[in-house]
Amino acid sequence: xxxxxxxxxxxxxxxxxxxxxxxxxxxxxxLREGLDTIGQDVFKESPGGASGTSLTTRISELIKTIxxxxxxxxxxxxLYAGWLWxxxxxxxxxxxxxxxxxxxxxxxxxxxxxxxxxTDFVVANLSK
Numbered sequence: 472x473x474x475x476x477x478x479x480x481x482x483x484x485x486x487x488x489x490x491x492x493x494x495x496x497x498x499x500x501x502l503r504e505g506l507d508t509i510g511q512d513v514f515k516e517s518p519g520g521a522s523g524t525s526l527t528t529r530i531s532e533l534i535k536t537i538x539x540x541x542x543x544x545x546x547x548x549x550l551y552a553g554w555l556w557x558x559x560x561x562x563x564x565x566x567x568x569x570x571x572x573x574x575x576x577x578x579x580x581x582x583x584x585x586x587x588x589x590t591d592f593v594v595a596n597l598s599k
Contacts, residue, residue: 531593541583553573
């Protein structure tokens, strides 16, 4: 019964995602032209990719993107450790494992935030 409920919930979510994505597939060229205009306004570059942005800005954007993805991974690790802890049912080995994962995720998050702030500081001073 539990597998049936899980299956029904997963199918409902999948069908919901298909329903949400369908209008985006039908948007066509008008949407793409609008996105090119937004890209030119936001990133100050043409749709072909030629830009006036400096190399340091590009590298900092890449580093910040990578650090942001790592932050999301740390959040997932923290949620996984919380799930391990909550679904333990009295076993001490899983609580120890969950505490270990949470501690490592917090340390990793501190390192990521430090790297992010250092990158922001260095790029701000290099671009002056």
